[in-house]
Amino acid sequence: MLHTFIAYVEDLPGVLTRVASLFRRLNINIRSLTVGASERKGLSRMTIVCDSTAEIGHRVRASLFKLENVVDVDDVAQTATVTRELALIKVSATPQNRSQIFDLVEVFRARIVDLTSDSLIIEMTGVESKIEGLIEVLREDEGRILEICRSGKMTMRRGNHVSSVMAAMGQLADAVEEDAHAVVESD
Amino acid sequence: MGTKPNTPSAADHLSTPTRLTGAEIVWATLVGEGVEDVFGYPGGAILPVYDALRKFPIHHTLVRHEQGAAHMADGYARASGKVGVCVATSGPGATNLVTGIATAMLDSIPVVCITGNVSSKILGTDAFQEVDITGITLPVTKHNFLINKTEDIAPAIRYAFQIAKSGRPGPVLVDITKDAQQATAIFDFEAAKPRPNRPHPMLKVEDKALTQAAELIKSAKRPVILAGHGVIDSGAMEQIRTLAERAQIPVALTLLGLGGFPASHPLNLGMMGMHGESWVNHAIQESDLLIACGMRFDDRVTGTIATYAQKAKKIHIEVDPAEVNKNVKVDVALIGDLRHVLEDLLPRIPSADHSGWLRSIDETKGASAVRDIKNLPDSGHLYAAHVLHDIWRITGGNAIVVTDVGQHQMWEAQYFHHEHPRSLVTSGGLGTMGFALPAAIGAKTACPEKEVWVVAGDGGFQMTSPELSTIAQEGIKINIAIINNGFLGMVRQWQEFFYEKNYAATPLVSPDFVKLADAHGLPGRTVRTRAEVEQAVAEARSTNSAYLLNFMVEKEESVYPMIPAGAALHEMIRRPAKDPLVESADDK
Numbered sequence: 001m002l003h004t005f006i007a008y009v010e011d012l013p014g015v016l017t018r019v020a021s022l023f024r025r026l027n028i029n030i031r032s033l034t035v036g037a038s039e040r041k042g043l044s045r046m047t048i049v050c051d052s053t054a055e056i057g058h059r060v061r062a063s064l065f066k067l068e069n070v071v072d073v074d075d076v077a078q079t080a081t082v083t084r085e086l087a088l089i090k091v092s093a094t095p096q097n098r099s100q101i102f103d104l105v106e107v108f109r110a111r112i113v114d115l116t117s118d119s120l121i122i123e124m125t126g127v128e129s130k131i132e133g134l135i136e137v138l139r140e141d142e143g144r145i146l147e148i149c150r151s152g153k154m155t156m157r158r159g160n161h162v163s164s165v166m167a168a169m170g171q172l173a174d175a176v177e178e179d180a181h182a183v184v185e186s187d
Numbered sequence: 188m189g190t191k192p193n194t195p196s197a198a199d200h201l202s203t204p205t206r207l208t209g210a211e212i213v214w215a216t217l218v219g220e221g222v223e224d225v226f227g228y229p230g231g232a233i234l235p236v237y238d239a240l241r242k243f244p245i246h247h248t249l250v251r252h253e254q255g256a257a258h259m260a261d262g263y264a265r266a267s268g269k270v271g272v273c274v275a276t277s278g279p280g281a282t283n284l285v286t287g288i289a290t291a292m293l294d295s296i297p298v299v300c301i302t303g304n305v306s307s308k309i310l311g312t313d314a315f316q317e318v319d320i321t322g323i324t325l326p327v328t329k330h331n332f333l334i335n336k337t338e339d340i341a342p343a344i345r346y347a348f349q350i351a352k353s354g355r356p357g358p359v360l361v362d363i364t365k366d367a368q369q370a371t372a373i374f375d376f377e378a379a380k381p382r383p384n385r386p387h388p389m390l391k392v393e394d395k396a397l398t399q400a401a402e403l404i405k406s407a408k409r410p411v412i413l414a415g416h417g418v419i420d421s422g423a424m425e426q427i428r429t430l431a432e433r434a435q436i437p438v439a440l441t442l443l444g445l446g447g448f449p450a451s452h453p454l455n456l457g458m459m460g461m462h463g464e465s466w467v468n469h470a471i472q473e474s475d476l477l478i479a480c481g482m483r484f485d486d487r488v489t490g491t492i493a494t495y496a497q498k499a500k501k502i503h504i505e506v507d508p509a510e511v512n513k514n515v516k517v518d519v520a521l522i523g524d525l526r527h528v529l530e531d532l533l534p535r536i537p538s539a540d541h542s543g544w545l546r547s548i549d550e551t552k553g554a555s556a557v558r559d560i561k562n563l564p565d566s567g568h569l570y571a572a573h574v575l576h577d578i579w580r581i582t583g584g585n586a587i588v589v590t591d592v593g594q595h596q597m598w599e600a601q602y603f604h605h606e607h608p609r610s611l612v613t614s615g616g617l618g619t620m621g622f623a624l625p626a627a628i629g630a631k632t633a634c635p636e637k638e639v640w641v642v643a644g645d646g647g648f649q650m651t652s653p654e655l656s657t658i659a660q661e662g663i664k665i666n667i668a669i670i671n672n673g674f675l676g677m678v679r680q681w682q683e684f685f686y687e688k689n690y691a692a693t694p695l696v697s698p699d700f701v702k703l704a705d706a707h708g709l710p711g712r713t714v715r716t717r718a719e720v721e722q723a724v725a726e727a728r729s730t731n732s733a734y735l736l737n738f739m740v741e742k743e744e745s746v747y748p749m750i751p752a753g754a755a756l757h758e759m760i761r762r763p764a765k766d767p768l769v770e771s772a773d774d775k
Binding site for chain 2: 014017018021025055058059061062063065066067068072164165168
């Protein structure tokens, strides 16, 4: 099954390697991994998506916590989340057949962010299936897609949620405390 | 050689912030952490550190190969419970440590490794003797550091000690560039203290789970305690004993758990797993409740998981949350320090009587004991089992035994009965041949008052035998028993059982080990019959220097019982009953 982990890690050289190396050691293929600054100074936030057995969630989370640079880990496979992915798709388009693509972009609520005489770039944000849908339609014309660049998933729990670990660190005292992992561990 | 004089300044550094070179900071921090002995090998990128050594009250043992340094630090830690420290230079010095680091990692041994690296300006340029040792050791350390600023050295080393010791212990490597060793910074030992250790957020011992565990123990008819390395690590020997005695529960031990529960205790079943005695494994297979304490259900312990202890509920008390439900699904998990958990659990455990269960286990012993090789009369043949059993009897079991890996290791586990924790030093998880000799040097350095025995095969001994020079140079008194059968014995045994006796690459020509010892100025003798064993062992013990005993044992003897890899725990290969050699009365 598909697992999604959110990890807060110290923003230091080599931390990405340590996290990635853990998955390699467990022989788990990472489907997507996004890293960026978080709301906390000095901490980066990662969203890691991987495909593995249903039971692996506990072990991955426990193993991630064993890394010194990992501050917090959330396994959101079983919880309500908002997930988004960004895609940039470059397609060949001439003035003659552009309008067809404009229509498609309209339907998929995407945007054109670059336009030249023989190509254009579509920017699209959404869930994976929506992006897949647009790509599939574009593929109907062979050779039309020139490049695809996808960000990988970014995930956030719905609602006012703060993990118990972050709360315990004391800097989010006003936030609602909740056992972030109750759902996962009751499996 | 010998301890360096303590300069007045070395102690002052700890109380008064002083400007020191990075190299001096390395030693000053180690002194502050209570280190008295390190094992290492100098080289270009660590030379500033070696240059500063003379100013500090730390004894350095020069090894003959850096793998030896890591094993010595490991043996030091296993024998004493303290953190072991080794030092190496960049490049090949650092890579030579890797096997030793992995050995410590797999067995959860607190070791701090300090390596030099090329100057930070040329880092990443493939400079002479440059290697990415933090990258290489990433999966085999608990954590590692690449330090290129002098002011970061003391905090990194102090942090390394904290990581190495805390939770489930393990090795930590600190790689320090040469320029960081040469430059100066203010050394402030107190200020370099790491932030308090963050306990693993998934440690969880709930009252509800304790109650559940107590209920399972109360209602169990055929319980077995599985005691592992964690018993020794967390110092839970008394608690395990109380639990076993109060509820009359038999105790089976893992290889690394040996010594955590006295071998002579009536409730001690012995070692479980691949070469455990048949009654131990049968008891586990028949059990209705396994109480796993500080062990991780390694494949050498479980046999095939699908058939492992099917009738048993399982309680797992474990300090590492990543080990829970990894190999064996458990019914109750108590994730925390074993001693603390048992202290919380014990008040809920009433006395119980399992005499029927204990009797039924005893009944399965009968036949096995008769077939036991140690009960063999002297037929002119010399068996490894005899040698180990005799060493146990002669030393009264009051020795630290450091084994290598292979048949002799299993015979040691079967025939040397360990009463006390930290009396067996052995590479269990990684199974590192060549471990014994250097680890014994570390153990003896940590415990100079203890009698230390090396037990090694002729194969493994040759992997690190240059450390005999270290023994000679340091004047270390250890006794070395080589179990010499002319084969890589355990591999040969697998070839006999599973590869139609195709002895590919297992017959082994060795040097005359006694002459080899002699070349190092160390005495020794070869023993070919059982009649000589007692006198030879006595001679080794009474000699002031290290002494090497070369035991020429049966060439094609196998370790029994044995569970073939992939088989169930109860499907073991038993000792051959038909062999006239192994049918006799007890020789006690």
